[in-house]
Amino acid sequence: MDKELNVTYITLGGHVEVNKYRYLxxxxxxxxxxxxxxxNFTIVCLIWIHRNLHEPMYVFIAALLLNSALFSTAIYPKLCIDYLSEKQVISYPACLFQFYLLYSLSGSEFLLLAGMAYDRYVSICKPLQYPTIMRKTTVNIFLGIAWLVPACQTAVAVLLSADMKICNFTLNGIFCNNLIYSLHCVSSKTLSIFGIFALLDVGLFPMLFILFTYTRILMISYCSCRAVRKKAAQTCLPHLLVLISFSILCAYDILIVRLGANFSQTVRLIMTLQAVLYHPLLNPIIYGLKMKEIYKHLKRLFCQAKVI
Structure with a gap:
């Protein structure tokens, strides 16, 4: 690859023995x-079709699953192309665009989970005020904030990175995550400070809000009747499982830049694939099996398919 191409194209060096196992x-x-x-789209379509699922809780679930599908679309098609190619490369603008999609959608995930936590908090802790508080307008505001705020913040990081000079043309990963900062000739204090601010804004603060709401739910349901405790367990447990899964993914993504040098290339590849595989694959399974109304429609759908 000549010098001019090196300025434009980045080699994805995180793959292991592609030539030997490319088809696998x-x-x-x-x-x-x-x-x-x-x-993901099976659950989204069920929520879209059935009117009894047009409640705020299910709207948030549909948004979350749609987010997971888009997140996967930003990663997997490129991976498939790479495994069939002789060289695993990506242009720097395309790399920045993939970075933008990954982190804007990841930020949206935390804010959507925060919106779901607030919905459960109002439903269980303030049931009489629920219809007044969780109106369609409120849900739309939550969805708008969840998608627009991370998108705007990540756009700033991408614009700052686009102006940075590149000295390293090999990315030690299989897709463009925050490892792209290792490509820059010098570290940017502005990028570092903005990254911390963005992490607090769409990561830590929503997480603290979620923990606060679920703590309140736990305290109130513990002091309430059995029916309230059962409702809290049925609707909150899936959200907590998804939150734990996604938090582990994000923690790994942040730590891999700091600790990546301590792992072999094979271990990094396995950990990276686990991080992008489990969450989008398990989300619809968790909601499909644990949410009673969604499970009913899924069961009816598959029973009809067997009859046909």
Whole structure:
């Protein structure tokens, strides 16, 4: 690759023995991507079709699953192309665009989970005020904030990175995450400070809000009757499982830049694939099996399919 191309193209150096296992890698990634799209859109379509699922809680679930599908679309098609290519490369503008999609959607995930936590808090702790508080307008505001705030913040980080001079043309990963900062000739204090601010704004603060709301739910349901405790367990447990899964993914993504040098390339690849595989694949399974109304419609759908 000549000097001019080196300025434009980045080599994705996190792959392991692509030439030997390229078709196996491709088959696994393609299968996982198809499953993610099918699982997530099945639940989204059920929520869209059935009117009894047009409640704020299910609207947030649909938004979360749509987010997971878009997140996977930003990663898996490129991985499939790479495994069938002789060289695993990506142009720097395309790399920045993938980075933008990954982190704007990741930020949206935390804010959507915060919106779901608030919905459960109002439903369980203030049931009489629920219809007044959780109106359609309120839900739309939550959704707008969840998608617009991370998108705008990540756009700033991308614009700052686009102006940075690149000295390293090999990314020690399989897609463009925050490892792109290692490509820059010098570290940017502005980028570092903005990154901390963005992490607090769309990561830590929503997490603290979620923990606060679920603590309040736990305290009130503990002092209430059995029916309230059962409702809290049925509706809050899936959200907590998803929150834990996604928090582990984000923690790994942040730590890999700091600790990446301590792991072998094979270990980094396995950990990276686990981070982007479990969450979007397990989300629809968790909600499909644990949410009673969604499970009913899923069961009816598959029973009709067997009859046909």
């Amino acid at each position: 890698y491709f088959l696994i990634m393609l299968t996982v991507f198809i499953l993610i799209i099918c699982f």
